[in-house]
Amino acid sequence: MHFRINKLVYLPLAGALGAGLLVSAFVAPQPKLAASENCYSVCSSTATLSLSRSSVTYGKEALESFRVAVTGNDEGSGKPAGLVEVDAGARFLCRFSLSNGAGHCSVGNKVLPPGTYTIRAFYSGNPNFRAAWSNTKRLPVLRDSSASSLALSKYTVTRGQESQGEFRVSVKPGTAVVGNATGVVDVYAGDKVLCHFNLSRGAGHCSLTNNQLGSGYYAIQAHYRGNSDLSPSMSNIRHLTVNRS
Numbered sequence: 370m371h372f373r374i375n376k377l378v379y380l381p382l383a384g385a386l387g388a389g390l391l392v393s394a395f396v397a398p399q400p401k402l403a404a405s406e407n408c409y410s411v412c413s414s415t416a417t418l419s420l421s422r423s424s425v426t427y428g429k430e431a432l433e434s435f436r437v438a439v440t441g442n443d444e445g446s447g448k449p450a451g452l453v454e455v456d457a458g459a460r461f462l463c464r465f466s467l468s469n470g471a472g473h474c475s476v477g478n479k480v481l482p483p484g485t486y487t488i489r490a491f492y493s494g495n496p497n498f499r500a501a502w503s504n505t506k507r508l509p510v511l512r513d514s515s516a517s518s519l520a521l522s523k524y525t526v527t528r529g530q531e532s533q534g535e536f537r538v539s540v541k542p543g544t545a546v547v548g549n550a551t552g553v554v555d556v557y558a559g560d561k562v563l564c565h566f567n568l569s570r571g572a573g574h575c576s577l578t579n580n581q582l583g584s585g586y587y588a589i590q591a592h593y594r595g596n597s598d599l600s601p602s603m604s605n606i607r608h609l610t611v612n613r614s
Contacts, residue, residue, distance in 0.1 A: 416503035426600040457486040511600040519604035531577035539572040
């Protein structure tokens with residue numbers, strides 16, 4: 370067996386020790402086992418879930434995008450790659466492959482019946498990064514409120530006497546909904562709120578105050594805010610003329 374000595378001469382071990390020479394051995398470095406110099410095995414990771422919408426209407430679930438970002442928890446570990454699956458409890462929703470540590474996916478329409486779901490994403494990991502569950506998000510899937518219908522008791526009023534007219538609104542839930550719509554309706558002229566009210570048995574009304582609008586021609590529209598079961602909706606447009614006194 371030969372070793373390398375300080376004089377760059379190879380001698381048998383017994384001979385080198387007998388000569389009182391310094392003997393040194395060279396050990397080859399081991400290859401790195403992970404993507405980061407700070408990880409000596411598989412790096413840990415964190416998955417973060419966000420939703421593109423806070424709620425979605427049944428039949429329009431494809432508008433919701435489940436967005437997930439996965440990061441390595443060790444400095445210099447790089448961007449994780451691999452598959453992410455999004456679930457609602459035990460129900461599989463969609464999956465995608467990470468690109469630069471992030472990605473998104475959606476479900477088809479009419480996949481989730483009306484109700485409130487707890488959404489969570491699972492990153493399956495890869496040889497360099499451990500698997501990880503994301504945070505959870507609540508997703509209400511609302512029933513369609515169908516339509517909000519607006520009618521005016523008067524289509525022409527005199528300035529200073531606007532309170533004599535009423536904005537009358539009814540909200541009809543979709544055919545799958547039992548009972549009347551509840552919630553708040555706002556009546557607008559452009560982006561200005563004129564009045565609002567709470568629905569009673571799916572209908573209600575409100576009025577202008579005197580001198581609230583200047584003389585002119587206004588496009589009036591009602592907005593139903595929705596509730597925990599029904600989606601928001603906009604009414605048809607009606608026109609109101611305010612004459613000078």
